[in-house]
Amino acid sequence: MSTSPADPARYNSFLRDLLGVMAYGELSAFERLSSDARYSPTLHDRAVLAGIAVIEFQHYELLRARLEEMGLDAEAAMLPFQPAVDHFHERTRPADWYESLMKAYVIDTVSADFYRAVARHADAGTRELVERIHSDDESTAVLRELLRTALAADPRLASRLSLWARRLLGEALTQAQRVSFEHAFPAGLTGADEGRSGEPAGEMTAGLVASHSRRMTQLGLTG
Template sequence: MSTSLDDNARVQRLSSELLGAMAYGELSAFGRLSFDSRYAPTLHDRAVLAKIAVGAYGNFAMISSRLSEMGLDAEEAMLPFQRSFDHFHERTRPADWFESVMKAYVIDTVSSDFYRMVASFLDAGTQLFVQKVASADQATEVLRILLRRALADDPRLSSRLALWGRRLVGEALTQAQRVGMEHPDLGPLLKAGGDARAAVRALTAELAERHGRRMSGLGLTA
């Protein structure tokens, strides 16, 4: 009985940490995308990025409601992640519109992969919720289209955006490692009683592989 209770408490703690990270990630995305939309070369592009920002805020509101249903305060759930997330974004400020779109695409896809991988070790209800919020959606495809169009219009962007993409994913994977080590329950392989560092390494290796396939799809070197 006590083991079952301990397991339930652990799953509850992991769910709250995962949703706290997701909530702050979406809130950060809203602010970042709203600001970066001002770099857009056309009003249409500006409106497109602003719409994606609104979608990020909608996700934040949905996650906050979920946390409330769990009897948790959204702000308290987000606070443990605020500092590291903010530092990440300070280190990866885009220089122009093209870098803004690449950053939005990389962060959106890598973070979604991370959240879905962790959620696979949680209860079915949480898995479905995370899949709904973090699955590839219209915003992901819009960002991909913007990148393809930019690369087609100016092939000279390829080397610069490939380099920027490598830097972004390197920083993102470092961030995932940091989150995994600072919040051990978010290292999903630990469920099997494995070593924390090995679990995080395996997790980031899979994230890197998936990112590489997406960059190849854009014609860029990961």
Template sequence: MGTSSADTARYDRFVADLFGVMAYGELSAFERLSSDARYSPTLHDRAVLGRIAVIEFQHYEIVSAKLAAMGVDVEDAMLPFQAAVDHFHERTRPADWYESLMKAYVVDTVSADFYRMVARYVDAETRDVIEQIQSSEEATAVLRQRLKGALADDPRLASRLALWGRRLLGEAVTQAQRVGYEHAFLSGLLTNAESGANDAAARELVRSLTTELAENHSRRMVQLGLSG
């Protein structure tokens, strides 16, 4: 079955929105990590977070360049998502450096999970951009090892960081759902996956993605020695 011009326009809008929210997410991550690095307990930790901040900005530049190639202004693409992303960060202000470290890890891994899920439904060119953003497993591994080290040094952190991790996941999912519904985000994605996509299909996709995100998060927390 062919794809109508309306469906094509809807999918193109989805791709621009996807890159817009990705760009602002990466820019925000750069700003957050750059700020958090100042409160690191050691100079080594400061350098670690600084390096990860640089990687996030490189990701922003990749997405920004892709938007430019599509003829979309990066600021115009990011603006519709600024309020939601900023609201998430306002509601999840870390109390100390350890909570900052956990937040960086959770946001990094949950975002990667979400992009990986979205990549199942998009065209090859869009998938290639997503894969470039996901390619920095180095940053994830560094955050994971530093968290394990902190927990080994002070086991009393475990219950607090486990609770903090669950809150971060809940806030992230809530904001993702809000963005999805307010911007008809996932229905645009489904246009590329199947004909006859509708709001009910989008809601079902949200439920499926949410379940998978929660399961992956729980597994990672157990790997850190925390309850999911």
């Protein structure tokens, strides 16, 4: 893909919004995980979740630094997304430790799939940054194992966590669609994409749902 934008002003707006929403998402994840650690049944589990929160803050710092390298104010780039993201987390407050784990797992993985798809229409440097932040990293593996351990110890959790994961997916998809619509996240932003239509919303949504279902199956749950 060419890194030369067909419409520089439009592309710069797209890039500011992409990095801004990701930065606020990472900052919010840090706050959420730090707070949710209070549900932890053991000090070890609390430390594990706190460690993942630290990684989220490190991701925020990477995005903040990239925005500043571009001559942009990170706070100004994040502010347009604050109300929607905060409202999302208010609507999806976990009731206990198990719901906290599932929320972290579902939101982080669905967000990763979404931003990777969006970043395909960005320059190589931005794609590399998004991949670095949203790779299937150690944090995701830790959350997966914590969930597997919990489900193995108490199979009665399966039904409740399946329903919770389904609700989280629906909320996450609604959020992703709103962000895409309101903040210019289609294709057609770089020279190589000029004249080509963007990825249909339905196609992207189907991909997100399919990936989520596979991850739920790996946990022994219905998607």
